[in-house]
Amino acid sequence: MSEEGGDAMSEETDGAMSGTDPESSAPESSAPESSAHSTGLQIKDLTIRFGGNTAVDSADFAAPLGRVTGLIGPNGAGKTTTFNACSGLLRPSQGEIRLFGKDITGRPPAARAQLGLGRTFQRMDLFDSLTVEQNIALGREAGLARSHPLKQLLSTPAEMRAVRAATEEVIELCGLRALRHEIAGSLSTGQRRLVDLGRVLAGDFQMLLLDEPSSGLDTAETEKFGEIVTRVVAQRGCGVLLVEHDMGLVMSVCDYLYVLDFGQMIFEGTPAEVRASSAVRAAYLGSEAA
Numbered sequence: 001m002s003e004e005g006g007d008a009m010s011e012e013t014d015g016a017m018s019g020t021d022p023e024s025s026a027p028e029s030s031a032p033e034s035s036a037h038s039t040g041l042q043i044k045d046l047t048i049r050f051g052g053n054t055a056v057d058s059a060d061f062a063a064p065l066g067r068v069t070g071l072i073g074p075n076g077a078g079k080t081t082t083f084n085a086c087s088g089l090l091r092p093s094q095g096e097i098r099l100f101g102k103d104i105t106g107r108p109p110a111a112r113a114q115l116g117l118g119r120t121f122q123r124m125d126l127f128d129s130l131t132v133e134q135n136i137a138l139g140r141e142a143g144l145a146r147s148h149p150l151k152q153l154l155s156t157p158a159e160m161r162a163v164r165a166a167t168e169e170v171i172e173l174c175g176l177r178a179l180r181h182e183i184a185g186s187l188s189t190g191q192r193r194l195v196d197l198g199r200v201l202a203g204d205f206q207m208l209l210l211d212e213p214s215s216g217l218d219t220a221e222t223e224k225f226g227e228i229v230t231r232v233v234a235q236r237g238c239g240v241l242l243v244e245h246d247m248g249l250v251m252s253v254c255d256y257l258y259v260l261d262f263g264q265m266i267f268e269g270t271p272a273e274v275r276a277s278s279a280v281r282a283a284y285l286g287s288e289a290a
């Protein structure tokens, strides 16, 4: 397929859009003082074309700190394309992406990571020959290497302590104590998802992009995953943008939702508002939303 506008960088139908303003009701306890900072990720007029196909058409949305924001829609709606533009893998044809008030539209993924944007991939890329603990530690060490590759080899004692502390915190947070010395390649998909989440949590990120994290998980594992995400946001006050098909997970963890259909943002609101929307039901949810 051609990629005319959607360049790889490094590699309402209910009448009006409805719902509440996601920023106005963000939890006060977790939001930092700076309003530019607490806005987290802001997307304005995002348009991405692949040749003659407009995959995302003038989309506006925000994923503030202290909240889990969901991006949902049927197959081919443009979720992954939007997600890739947010993380820097695709260059928008038009529009602006801001992180903590800074325009990051043209910045590559590594520069976004340095500003505090972390992401997981639907296809996990764990180091299979390393242990759970080592994989998680790498999430923090990669942050040191970002500033200078040699830093990873020449870490200071303080940096090594920070890596150990972050690893321990995440192992507890993700319930991975019993598996810490297991080789990642020997784990089930559900366990690997937790390690993958742990690795990004070990990084010093304040905005997390999670790409279909329930993929391959059973109901119990999905529930556990959702509980961890909720706990992380409550404890750290970070923001999460979640692209997800599993409506059980979406409805239970998200504070606010945006609904894409054929590249258009057709609705936004709380999970209850989305559930009640006939437009969303017609476009995507069907009887699941009833």
Ligand SMILES: Nc1ncnc2c1ncn2[C@@H]1O[C@H](COP(=O)(O)OP(=O)(O)OP(=O)(O)O)[C@@H](O)[C@H]1O
Residues within 6 Å of the ligand: 001, 002, 003, 050, 053, 054, 055, 073, 074, 075, 076, 077, 078, 079, 080, 081, 082
């Ligand atoms: N690299 C590409 N080149 C050309 N067209 C693309 C490319 N990536 C996506 N598209 C098109 O953009 C549109 C949106 O695709 P996208 O993968 O973003 O949808 P999605 O909502 O993530 O779907 P799914 O839920 O199935 O993953 C589709 O029409 C798709 O065919």
